[in-house]
């Protein structure tokens with residue numbers, strides 16, 4: 001949690017920075033939506049790496065308390081992952097360039113993650129990704145903490161896939177690239193398959 005990028009705090013594990021780098025090169029998204037901006041460090045890193053790839057990508061980063069930082073190709077929005085329709089109305093979503101790439105990195109409460117997964121289920125198409133961050137909280141902070149999060153991101157992924165698993169798969173090639181779930185995004189790299 002002490003990691004920084006260009007001096008901006010960035011809550012990413014180095015393994016995930018390596019995995020994101022590979023996945024973004026493969027996906028070349030034209031739209032990246034991040035829920036949970038914090039200081040803006042991750043949006044800054046995503047914008048820089050996509051620009052260095054020559055990918056013309058617009059980033060929308062949403063937070064209940066958006067940062068004051070200004071970043072090229074990034075729009076920071078004030079918004080709530082539990083009510084994304086208010087920030088990302090249908091007329092905006094319909095016109096976003098594709099492929100789309102979504103990252104859920106908000107409060108890690110099961111309800112928030114589930115709301116984000118269900119919101120984007122309407123919009124994602126086969127081949128696109130939604131990454132659910134920080135399923136690692138179970139291992140980092142233990143059962144009492146995760147109980148306060150109503151099971152946290154891992155539970156949300158389980159509940160979502162219970163309903164919608166026919167159209168998504170966990171990209172185990174990524175999750176297990178450095179060893180089984182050597183990532184903070186435990187079982188969190190989800191690919192829409194149909």
Ligand SMILES: C[S@@+](CC[C@H](N)C(=O)[O-])C[C@H]1O[C@@H](n2cnc3c(N)ncnc32)[C@H](O)[C@@H]1O
Pocket residue numbers: 009010011012034035036037038039040041042062063064065079080081082105106107112
């Ligand atoms: C883990 S931090 C994001 C870290 C950032 N993506 C990074 O990698 O550096 C979580 C952020 O989610 C925001 N947040 C908490 N609840 C939220 C919600 N319901 N909707 C949107 N953002 C939320 C917090 O304000 C906080 O800034």
